[in-house]
Amino acid sequence: MALIKDKICEGVNLYYIPADHFKTNRISIRFHLPAERENITKISLLTQVLKRGTEKYKDMKEISEKCDDLYGASVGAGTSRMGDRIMVGISESMVADRFLSERILPEAIDMLKQVVFFPYLENGVFKKEYVKQEKENLRTYINGIINDKKSYANLRCNQIMFEGDPFGISAYGYIEDIDGITPENLYEEYQRIISECPADIFISGSYSKEDIELVKKEFGFMKPRKAEDIQTALARPEDIKTEKRVTEEMQVTQSKLAMGFRIGVDPIGEEIYDLTVFNCLFGGSPFSKLFMNVREKMSLAYYVYSSLDRMKSIMQISSGIEAENYEKALEGIFGQLEEVKKGNFTEEDLEASKRYIATSFNASKDSLVALERNYLRQLVCGKEEEIEEFLDNINKVRKEDVCAVAHKVKLDTIYFLKGEGK
């Protein structure tokens, strides 16, 4: 399985991931933009407005009817973050023709093209009602982030840690910026994105030569643009001025703890393998130090884990605890970090982590979405490495490498969402 690279025009790449063991094919287009506060709310709103109607299928009902007819082709649109960049992505997954009595691929590709490039317009701009309704929905959505306390706590931690940094910008947008959006200025932003921003089209699954040519033809109208690279500034421990501790109270039963650490390890450097193993061993697996001690031995939490953003080089720890156990939990977590730093873990722990990582990376070959995301991350980072190669490097990690990288992990922020308990 290797990535096949092609081009629509300058600034618009076409990538094909051949994989014929799936029942579906996938196509997606992503526009790359720097994360900027002034545009983010519009961008977030835009993906929702695009799903409302197209030139050919003028409202949601017509789009959905057509998708149902294509055996439940599903079109998704949204913003996502990768390092300091925001991506506007529209994707579609459809059943592969060989399982059907009819050919649906050309119409499915046309559907994606319709949604991205031929929105339903009135007086040359987005339809007023669509914009108005989606503004309201976005407001509800942003206000609703608080409903899931765990992800809310993680998000708050990230916001506090990266105030004033592109990485602290919410990909969903901001309530206070919604009112100022009009069908006109939204359309202007849309035009800028589709005609000026660098874009990647990914197709994955089983496409014949003719199918690929069809994709190239269908998107052949896209205009050349500058293939600018958007750099991500690494989160470095030396940037920590003071450790931040923020506690907010809420009427909930379980309190949530979210901790952010800066590491400063280059995602395409040699230490990235050490860091990946460290995270798995420390808090990224069910045999990790955090799980075995803070959960199993100390019985403080049902969930406690660490996760990495390798591109930005941060680690986040997340846990749900009793409010009164705050200090105990912190002690447990920091205690385990010290243990890893000192090398108080076995060769078996190290090997188990490598195997666990191998399983999760190999498993990504069984999902078109995961395959696409892996390749995209590599392209964005500027280093291409097949899974086998990556795992070879993981296997070379030694105990001292894990200890060394553990010393680079520096606490930046502790966010505590304090509940009342019961």
Add this chain to the structure above:
Amino acid sequence: MKFRCVENTRVDERIFFGTHESGLKIYVIPKKEFSKSYAIYGTEYGSLHREFIPLGDTEKVVLPDGVAHFLEHKLFEEEDGTDAFNRFAETGASANAFTSFNITAYLFTCTDRFYDNLDILLDFVNKPYFTEKNIAKEQGIIGQEIKMYEDDPNWRVYFNALTAMYHNNPVKIDIAGSVESIAKITPELLYKCTDTFYNPSNMRLVCVGDVEPEKVAEFVDKHIPKDRVSGEVVKFEVAEPKERVQEYIEQKLSVSSPIFNIAFKETETGVCGEELLKREIETDILLEVLFGNSSSAYSEMYEKGIIDGSFEVDCEFEKEYGFTLIGGESKVPKEVYEKVLSVIKDAKEKGIDEKAVKRAKKLLIGDNLRKFNNVEAVGVEFIKDFMKNINYLDYTETVEKITMEDIMNRLNTHFDTENAVLSVVKPLEEE
């Protein structure tokens, strides 16, 4: 033991199944091209099974709430003080377990050493080890799990809907129980449950991936004696009135806007096999036609701003219970409820658009094919369906067999507007 092969050439999938001498039913779904392999080993035992006669006993036991789930946590613990996760760490597999209303299942995903993992799975599930001490430790962990769910508005709105629907059926009881109920759990009680429910004839093993049926049988032979045959488990079913308990139920939680579940209670329970699968598909078709993204009602409510993208429809049909749920976020849940009821009344009077039914069928056939992309989803779907005597490979053909008349019958029997339920979780400050 012998395996039989059933194939569906249209979806290009096959399945081997056989019954081990001990009574354990084994299913193997080969998927050689995938990196992952998966096994799921489950017992027909969940939060519903509160009352039973332990094997070898004559007297009925009534369990405290949350035992099946508690047991699931505890089975990972081994006699030497380690836990099964450590053993999977040696092979690199990712292991897990879940407890639902009627199943407790243990599973792993791996990309290597499938049979070593199967060995561990069959070993630890068949070797329960419970002590006062390890039970006390788990009470702290599960206590936090229960509290996590108490704050989860989607979980609460769902369970409140069940409470408003069911008088006696234990489906309304939280799967994890409560901090108080799990405090009553003793080692003796847990052993009674494993002895009764974790016997081979009450269990299923499903393997998906690069797996040979005969080799699976060898490992089953190793861990489960052929003569470990046991009688049928005596379970008690509770009589449940057809009527709902109450039409409306609400709770206040720290949420930004109201969340709702509209529920319809299935009153004709006790069905399984193809009949149950048909019932599920007919309901899914109706939900798509009446409330799916391409329905008029969906567009109307969306454009009016009373629902948003979080609007979802779902149904669940088991032998012991069944219901349909329509849910999402809305500022005016009661208005959505009224609309849903009026759409149903309207459809009963005026009938259903045949073209819309055709589209819904295509959608379901596509969704079904899509599921085969995911090794884990295949495993979970198959084990659940086998417990209901459904062969998942029959799905597409069953969809095609369904007639307009079947659908109208389903509409008239299941969607009783006089027996519907509205459950709402409201923000704390709202009156």
